[in-house]
Amino acid sequence: MTDLLEVVFSATFLITVIRASTPLLFATLGGLISDLGGALNVALEGMMLIAALTAVVVSVYAPWYVGVVAGMGAGAALGAIMALFHLRYKADVILVGFAVNILAAGGTVFALSLATGGDKGTSINLQSKAIPSIDIPAFEGIPVLNFFTGHSALSWLAALSVAGIWYFLYRTPRGMWLRGVGEYPAAPEAAGIGVNAVRAWSLVASGALAGLGGAQLAMFNYIGFTRDMTAGRGFIALGAVLLGARHPVGAMLAALLFGLFEALSIVMPGIFSWIPGELVQTIPFVVTLLALILFSYRTQRAERTLS
Amino acid sequence: MSSIRPASALTEVTRVLLAVAIALAVAFLIVLATSEEPIKAFRTFLTAPFSSNRTRGLWIDDVAKLTLTGLAFSLVFQARQFALGVQGQVYVGGLAASFIALSPIGVTPLSIPLGMLVAMCAGSVWGFIPGYAKARFGASEIVSSLMLNYIAIRVVNWVIRAHLAPPGSGQLNSPDFPDASVLPAIIQGTRFDLGIVVALVMTGLVWFVLYRTVWGLKLRLVGHNPTFAEGAGIRANVVMISTMTVSGAIGGLLGAVYVQGRAFGRIAIDFDGNLAFEGILIAIVAKSRPLAVPVVALAYGYLRQGAQLMGLRTDVPTEILGVVQALIILLVASSFTLPGRAFIARLMGRKPEVAR
Numbered sequence: 001m002t003d004l005l006e007v008v009f010s011a012t013f014l015i016t017v018i019r020a021s022t023p024l025l026f027a028t029l030g031g032l033i034s035d036l037g038g039a040l041n042v043a044l045e046g047m048m049l050i051a052a053l054t055a056v057v058v059s060v061y062a063p064w065y066v067g068v069v070a071g072m073g074a075g076a077a078l079g080a081i082m083a084l085f086h087l088r089y090k091a092d093v094i095l096v097g098f099a100v101n102i103l104a105a106g107g108t109v110f111a112l113s114l115a116t117g118g119d120k121g122t123s124i125n126l127q128s129k130a131i132p133s134i135d136i137p138a139f140e141g142i143p144v145l146n147f148f149t150g151h152s153a154l155s156w157l158a159a160l161s162v163a164g165i166w167y168f169l170y171r172t173p174r175g176m177w178l179r180g181v182g183e184y185p186a187a188p189e190a191a192g193i194g195v196n197a198v199r200a201w202s203l204v205a206s207g208a209l210a211g212l213g214g215a216q217l218a219m220f221n222y223i224g225f226t227r228d229m230t231a232g233r234g235f236i237a238l239g240a241v242l243l244g245a246r247h248p249v250g251a252m253l254a255a256l257l258f259g260l261f262e263a264l265s266i267v268m269p270g271i272f273s274w275i276p277g278e279l280v281q282t283i284p285f286v287v288t289l290l291a292l293i294l295f296s297y298r299t300q301r302a303e304r305t306l307s
Numbered sequence: 308m309s310s311i312r313p314a315s316a317l318t319e320v321t322r323v324l325l326a327v328a329i330a331l332a333v334a335f336l337i338v339l340a341t342s343e344e345p346i347k348a349f350r351t352f353l354t355a356p357f358s359s360n361r362t363r364g365l366w367i368d369d370v371a372k373l374t375l376t377g378l379a380f381s382l383v384f385q386a387r388q389f390a391l392g393v394q395g396q397v398y399v400g401g402l403a404a405s406f407i408a409l410s411p412i413g414v415t416p417l418s419i420p421l422g423m424l425v426a427m428c429a430g431s432v433w434g435f436i437p438g439y440a441k442a443r444f445g446a447s448e449i450v451s452s453l454m455l456n457y458i459a460i461r462v463v464n465w466v467i468r469a470h471l472a473p474p475g476s477g478q479l480n481s482p483d484f485p486d487a488s489v490l491p492a493i494i495q496g497t498r499f500d501l502g503i504v505v506a507l508v509m510t511g512l513v514w515f516v517l518y519r520t521v522w523g524l525k526l527r528l529v530g531h532n533p534t535f536a537e538g539a540g541i542r543a544n545v546v547m548i549s550t551m552t553v554s555g556a557i558g559g560l561l562g563a564v565y566v567q568g569r570a571f572g573r574i575a576i577d578f579d580g581n582l583a584f585e586g587i588l589i590a591i592v593a594k595s596r597p598l599a600v601p602v603v604a605l606a607y608g609y610l611r612q613g614a615q616l617m618g619l620r621t622d623v624p625t626e627i628l629g630v631v632q633a634l635i636i637l638l639v640a641s642s643f644t645l646p647g648r649a650f651i652a653r654l655m656g657r658k659p660e661v662a663r
Contacts, residue, residue, distance in 0.1 A: 089641030094389050098587055099636040106629015113624040114341055232457050239450040278465035282458045289454040296446040
């Protein structure tokens with residue numbers, strides 16, 4: 001037990017937490033944007049997966065940041081496809097989302113096999129690049145300050161995105177439109193705001209954010225693509241949106257919480273080798289399930305006391 | 308939605324066929340662009356499942372499983388619950404049936420029915436949890452059912468690896484079940500086994516329950532017209548929980564059919580090969596109508612087997628099927644019409660039909 005505490009309170013563990021949280025945070029912010037606009041995006045998982053593969057393949061031929069932008073673009077394009085089928089062709093957004101997930105599960109393996117010349121498991125024989133970490137040598141070895149060094153460039157971007165999205169949602173007119181469209185579409189409609197256009201953009205933004213999460217996953221957390229590498233993170237993010245009370249700061253806290261447990265499941269096998277790996281892997285899912293139930297219970301009670 | 312007019316049923320079928328044709332055309336273009344032997348690959352995709360007794364057996368085996376997962380999804384979709392926990396239910400059900408088969412009961416004729424029953428109980432518990440969490444606490448069933456899938460897969464895989472596999476062998480599967488615990492073959496030497504009969508009986512049962520019982524009526528009302536259901540005093544929460552529980556039992560049964568089937572006759576890690584999720588496609592294309600489920604499963608099972616044989620025999624990976632699946636779902640779930648249709652209607656001097 002002391003071993004575990006020692007690990008948990010080390011600076012490297014904190015870096016692991018930030019690293020594990022970053023893809024989740026991007027996906028959660030993506031889920032938040034579309035959810036506030038009134039379109040539940042269950043395709044975060046598939047968007048991350050496709051974006052991860054796109055980022056890896058593009059980064060073989062281009063600098064790392066082009067790979068990241070390509071991943072973001074792939075996510076945004078999927079968001080646009082969802083918007084097209086949901087808003088123009090009136091398909092249920094959940095079904096469209098599942099179509100994207102299914103496309104991702106099969107399509108990425110298909111594309112991976114083409115890109116690697118037959119390998120259906122990993123992109124190990126592709127020379128893909130990594131997102132650089134931002135190291136600040138002056139901070140190293142100094143307690144507290146050393147927490148701020150060694151993170152992925154995208155982790156900083158994710159933190160900035162939280163602030164940016166908060167500002168957008170609560171301090172700009174367009175953010176108000178978005179929340180209005182999700183809250184009570186008839187009102188913005190009467191005010192002459194294109195409800196469908198707002199929703200379409202929210203899905204595109206959602207996809208772009210999930211795409212950034214995918215890029216971080218395949219170019220920093222792991223270098224390279226493995227089939228099904230998102231392993232449910234998109235769905236955990238969906239839970240984190242609810243757990244974060246549909247607020248960007250809440251989303252960040254929820255993503256950090258789930259990131260913490262993912263990091264625990266990464267370090268635990270090294271400390272408690274007697275616990276089977278499969279059971280350690282269930283930790284993020286069990287925590288998400290329990291957190292979801294507890295949080296829903298609390299919200300329900302709060303609503304009851306209000307009424 | 309439940310009783311549709313013949314004319315609209317016809318357009319429904321045309322739309323589905325059109326969707327399949329478009330999806331296959333796109334798949335063909337992809338094969339054409341990426342394969343060294345596109346014609347051979349596509350011919351394998353479209354004809355191979357019917358080529359021999361063995362492949363026909365594989366196809367029917369898939370149809371049985373696809374029917375069961377399609378039914379499980381149809382049931383929850385009819386109640387407009389997006390519970391996606393069939394995969395987890397398959398794992399816990401399969402494990403439960405394996406415990407029976409590997410126990411002393413396994414050598415008696417009781418093993419198969421008892422295994423199925425226990426699997427259904429295990430599956431229904433797994434289906435009950437998200438139902439209860441939603442009804443009682445308002446927790447999103449999408450997230451909770453998916454989390455339960457991941458949990459079930461990992462825990463069941465662990466039990467198989469650490470406890471059911473012969474110790475020290477490094478194998479990732481249990482020993483073979485005794486013969487009394489394996490479904491009898493209908494055609495000897497193929498995988499054409501009792502599973503398909505179980506699937507068809509289940510189809511009839513689900514149809515009966517949905518359209519001929521009070522519970523089924525309530526379920527459909529809650530799904531199709533929640534305001535009316537509420538006004539009529541139907542307790543949506545009870546319907547919600549019971550629907551997910553019953554759907555879970557079907558998922559558990561699929562687990563039993565999996566491990567008892569001639570294709571396995573034992574339990575192995577990751578045994579479902581993601582088939583459980585393909586029930587979503589079956590349910591969407593069948594519009595959640597139980598009697599349409601086996602028909603859709605028959606057609607889709609053919610494509611699935613074709614894709615698998617194409618993956619084995621040619622340079623085109625099986626996973627191209629994912630593209631076909633996604634396109635079919637997108638096209639069937641949406642209100643697309645052929646682009647030229649409005650134009651032709653105008654030429655004929657009629658007003659174009661308004662898309663639903």
